[in-house]
Amino acid sequence: MFSPKATQPAICALALCTAVLLMELLTATPSPAAMVPTRPATPTGCATNIFRLAIDAHPDWGVVPFETVLRVSLRSTTDSLESVWWDFESDGAFDAAGREVTHTFDQPVDYVVTATVRTTQRGEIELASTVGGFVAVMSLTFDDGCASVHAHAMPLLEARDVTATAYIVPTWVRHSGASYMSWDGIGELSDLGWDIGSHTMTHVSLEGVDDSTLHYELYESRKELRAHGFDGVSFSLPHGEYDQHALDAVKTCYESCRAVGNALNPPVEFADPYILLSKTSQPWIQLETYKADVDSVASYGGWYILNNHRVWGNCYDCGWCITTQTLADLLDYALASRLKVANVREVLGYRDAAEENSRMPDGPGEHEDEDEAPPGNVVWTHSNPLSLPGRIEFRLPSPAPAEARIYDCAGRHVKSLECGAAARSVHEVFWDGRNTEGEPVASGAYYCVITAGAETHSSGPILVLR
Numbered sequence: 001m002f003s004p005k006a007t008q009p010a011i012c013a014l015a016l017c018t019a020v021l022l023m024e025l026l027t028a029t030p031s032p033a034a035m036v037p038t039r040p041a042t043p044t045g046c047a048t049n050i051f052r053l054a055i056d057a058h059p060d061w062g063v064v065p066f067e068t069v070l071r072v073s074l075r076s077t078t079d080s081l082e083s084v085w086w087d088f089e090s091d092g093a094f095d096a097a098g099r100e101v102t103h104t105f106d107q108p109v110d111y112v113v114t115a116t117v118r119t120t121q122r123g124e125i126e127l128a129s130t131v132g133g134f135v136a137v138m139s140l141t142f143d144d145g146c147a148s149v150h151a152h153a154m155p156l157l158e159a160r161d162v163t164a165t166a167y168i169v170p171t172w173v174r175h176s177g178a179s180y181m182s183w184d185g186i187g188e189l190s191d192l193g194w195d196i197g198s199h200t201m202t203h204v205s206l207e208g209v210d211d212s213t214l215h216y217e218l219y220e221s222r223k224e225l226r227a228h229g230f231d232g233v234s235f236s237l238p239h240g241e242y243d244q245h246a247l248d249a250v251k252t253c254y255e256s257c258r259a260v261g262n263a264l265n266p267p268v269e270f271a272d273p274y275i276l277l278s279k280t281s282q283p284w285i286q287l288e289t290y291k292a293d294v295d296s297v298a299s300y301g302g303w304y305i306l307n308n309h310r311v312w313g314n315c316y317d318c319g320w321c322i323t324t325q326t327l328a329d330l331l332d333y334a335l336a337s338r339l340k341v342a343n344v345r346e347v348l349g350y351r352d353a354a355e356e357n358s359r360m361p362d363g364p365g366e367h368e369d370e371d372e373a374p375p376g377n378v379v380w381t382h383s384n385p386l387s388l389p390g391r392i393e394f395r396l397p398s399p400a401p402a403e404a405r406i407y408d409c410a411g412r413h414v415k416s417l418e419c420g421a422a423a424r425s426v427h428e429v430f431w432d433g434r435n436t437e438g439e440p441v442a443s444g445a446y447y448c449v450i451t452a453g454a455e456t457h458s459s460g461p462i463l464v465l466r
């Protein structure tokens with residue numbers, strides 16, 4: 001078997017658009033305790049709102065004696081959704097093994113899904129199990145606190161019942177004039193549910209700055225946001241610039257850090273909250289380009305963060321703006337494409353809720369202590385983002401020969417890496433950031449999947465930034 005932690009990204013990498021939920025249903029001679037299926041070992045990643053349920057028979061079952069039907073439903077616990085039932089016809093005996101069902105919800109499902117199995121013969125026994133089902137997500141962010149965000153973006157988003165994250169530069173608010181939002185204007189955004197974050201005190205680059213500057217730019221800006229009634233847990237980097245020292249300081253003050261990178265994020269459960277990749281809107285970018293990013297995350301699950309500055313009816317050759325029409329069309333397209341549109345704080349909040357849920361007690365015989373590393377755990381060592389050419393080390397629980405392959409987040413094989421045939425505990429591979437054709441890969445999240453003996457393990461997301 002795969003180890004639970006190791007399998008999670010492997011499923012993301014390998015299962016493409018389907019989320020596979022493996023369930024143990026019933027034992028041959030059920031007792032009340034035995035009727036509760038164990039929680040699936042892994043949350044399922046890379047899913048949109050398409051779920052595939054694979055019924056994995058317990059070896060002891062043989063033929064499950066359902067009298068009439070086996071009923072299965074999936075529903076989100078964070079959104080109210082239709083409850084879907086599949087009825088498996090049976091006339092006295094029913095072999096559950098190998099049955100599969102697929103269902104596309106009418107609307108995006110959220111992050112926690114409950115699967116329920118009922119049998120009519122046994123008096124509607126309900127067997128619940130929980131998995132993470134991560135949807136494709138889009139977040140709009142607005143840097144600098146431009147007045148046009150209040151004037152044009154706010155009503156546009158409100159009409160579509162979505163919110164965004166606004167990163168504020170407090171000294172620019174104080175000396176606002178007409179160009180930047182007032183505290184009252186920011187308050188209106190907040191009242192509508194917007195996430196109000198910091199973009200430093202003075203919009204200075206955080207690369208190579210000293211501790212007192214970091215303190216002023218990071219700590220004082222959050223303090224000022226709080227003084228005006230905003231929690232300010234989200235942060236974005238001016239100019240997208242930082243070094244490790246600055247990033248460490250950001251982590252002490254904020255819950256997330258939005259960077260640039262001109263790339264899409266991996267699915268939410270794999271995104272690094274302190275290196276949230278984003279794309280930046282510009283007046284010369286066509287709507288079709290934005291739509292392509294929506295299509296990309298809609299197809300395999302992912303998190304598209306589009307950062308904006310000014311929002312005007314007409315963008316002349318100003319740079320750093322998007323037209324209200326383009327923004328409206330993009331939002332409508334994203335919603336029609338079943339993306340979940342939510343602000344950064346909300347998205348990370350959903351993730352935390354899903355992680356909390358995944359800590360629910362396991363069924364009998366499962367590990368109760370999640371902190372204890374499961375046997376067979378593989379320890380990964382690599383820089384993140386990976387500095388190219390990059391070294392990826394993995395330590396196996398026992399010496400074995402290993403094979404290593406790189407996959408992109410959509411599960412496409414990118415390249416096989418030379419590992420050596422020797423049976424060792426510690427292996428290292430080098431990846432030059434190129435695919436099998438020798439072309440440089442795009443910025444984004446990649447996974448290293450190894451096979452050692454009979455086991456397969458996957459790294460967490462390895463970011464490549466160009």
Ligand SMILES: [Zn+2]
Binds near residue numbers: 143238
């Ligand atoms: Zn800025």
